Amino acid sequence: MSHSMYACLMTVDREQVLRTAAALLTRKATATMDEVARAAGIGRATLHRHFAGRDALVRALEALGLQECEAAVAAARLDEDSAEQALRRLIAEVEPVSGLLAFLVTENQLFEGEQVNEGWARIDAAVAALFRRGQERGEFRIDLTPAWLTEAFYGLVGSCAWAVQDGRVAGKDFPYMIAELLLGGARRSVEK
Amino acid sequence: MSHSMYACLMTVDREQVLRTAAALLTRKATATMDEVARAAGIGRATLHRHFAGRDALVRALEALGLQECEAAVAAARLDEDSAEQALRRLIAEVEPVSGLLAFLVTENQLFEGEQVNEGWARIDAAVAALFRRGQERGEFRIDLTPAWLTEAFYGLVGSCAWAVQDGRVAGKDFPYMIAELLLGGARRSVEK
DNA sequence: ATCGAATGAGACATTGATGTCTCAGAAGCG
DNA sequence: CGCTTCTGAGACATCAATGTCTCATTCGAT
Structure with a gap:
């Protein structure tokens, strides 16, 4: 063998x-x-x-989620097309990982002082860069910082994942609801 | 005595x-x-x-958070003025409770099957009614369900609370960032 | 100042999850 | 078939948190 x-x-x-x-x-x-x-x-x-133990399991799950998130970010080609289209692609790509992502986010709050896997910083940076690109292109409003938009992105993905799992919203609408809410807020409005 | x-x-x-x-x-x-x-x-x-125990403590915290949330909802006078103004008031009123709220949300996920305090249903209903009112008044778009908007509201409040606590965003911008992001998405845009 | 209630510190048993171990059985291979 | 490896079940020991208890001390009201 x-x-x-x-x-x-x-x-x-x-x-x-x-x-x-x-x-x-x-x-x-x-x-x-x-x-x-x-x-x-x-x-x-x-x-x-x-x-080896629960820690190791969670770490492995973190590695899995991180890997899939990075794959999603890569597949979304965040630096192509308009920032809006890129964000829509990202949301669609990230959907399958959303549940795991929501778990890891809450789990990371427990780690507290411990170092979090540096891979998340890369994801953060990529997402924030997307929002910054959208701002520079004039697509997104500039009064909301990329950092906040990134946080909001995570928050909406997590909320939606949990709401879907709980049956409060339809799972098929996942990409649409997040994209519309987030983009509608991030996209510069002519009436402002 | x-x-x-x-x-x-x-x-x-x-x-x-x-x-x-x-x-x-x-x-x-x-x-x-x-x-x-x-x-x-x-x-x-x-x-x-x-x-009496940890459970009792958490229950008491839930009661406290619920009480403050109901006070916030009452103080925001959700059925007066435009829905947008009412939502801005609600966000401002809810800010002091946001941290506790974020904790209780994640804690409630652990309760799983157990019954959650029925008081939250009242809060949910009040917030959802606000969004519905906004839709009926033509202020908010109708392609996002009140249920989803309510979930998104909680999600953004929680995310923002955690981001502020972690120093990733400035605490003083709390009401502005949430209101702008949520309203921008919920408010009907002329270009749609 | 004095009495009674409330407190803080610690000892103690209990519980639940974890991690380690052994051993018999199943599944792979030749 | 026979051998090796991996697996599942269970029996432990360990450990952390919890809940209960006692007792000396402190605090507050009178």
């Missing part, structure tokens, strides 16, 4: 477990390691073999 | 402890009962005498 095959199987399992854990923890942030294991259809011991 | 004087003193202490607990838990949602007690400058035993 070759190492590569092992690695492949392990990786697939890891990936699957992570997905399930993400889905569960998004719904119930305080889920037990045992609950996570049950949800993933594996034993607690096996879960421990893959992830 | 009369009962009423006892009650008075107790209430004052309770209030102060609750404020401190709110401030601490807003920053660190996982703070220990001991940490809460230290922060309030009292002993753990005393804290326990006032609030």
Whole structure:
């Protein structure tokens, strides 16, 4: 049995477990390691073999979310077209990660003093740069700082993810509602 | 020593402890009962005498936040003036509670199945009614549902509270940033 | 100043989650 | 089939937070 095959199987399992854990923890942030294991259809011991502990699991989830966010940012081609079109692409790309993202945001509040993965700074910078580009192009109003617009973006994505999960808004409207609300606010209005 | 004087003193202490607990838990949602007690400058035993347990403390905080939110809603007079002005008043009134509100929102996600205080439904209804009124008056666009606008309102308030607390945005701009972003999106634009 | 209530500090048992370990069984491979 | 590896279940020990209790002290009212 070759190492590569092992690695492949392990990786697939890891990936699957992570997905399930993400889905569960998004719904119930305080889920037990045992609950996570049950949800993933594996034993607690096996879960421990893959992830040294709860911290490691959360870190792995953070890495997964970060990776997918970076992929979303890359796929959205934030520096092409108008800033508005780029933002719409970003929202659409980020939708599948929104639940995990919402979980990680609340989880990061617990880390408090601990260092957060520096990867998020890159995402932040990319999103803020998009808003700045929109301002420089005259598309977006300049009285709302890119930093605030970035925060608002995260906030709306998280709120919408949770609202959808809770059945308060329709999931199919996700991209439209966020884009319209955020763009309507960010886009310069002729009547101002 | 009369009962009423006892009650008075107790209430004052309770209030102060609750404020401190709110401030601490807003920053660190996982703070220990001991940490809460230290922060309030009292002993753990005393804290326990006032609030039977952590649950009771959180419930009391929920009651406090709810009470202040209802006061904010009442003070904002949501059914007077234009919907826009009413919304601006609401945002201004809600600002002092925003931190506690953000904490309670994330905390409520943990309650999961358990019943949430029905008082929040009243707040939700009042805010949603404001957005509906704005739509009926032709001030707000009708393609974004009141339910979503209400969610977005909470999301932006929470995001802003956290961003301010983290120093990413200036606290003095709180009302302006939320109002402008939310209204800009909710307000019907002539170019649409 | 004195009495009674409230407090703070600490000891203690309890609970729940975690992490580690073992062992028998299943699944892969030759 | 026989071997190795991985897995699942469970039995522990550990640890942190919680809740309860006692007791000496402090505070406030009279």
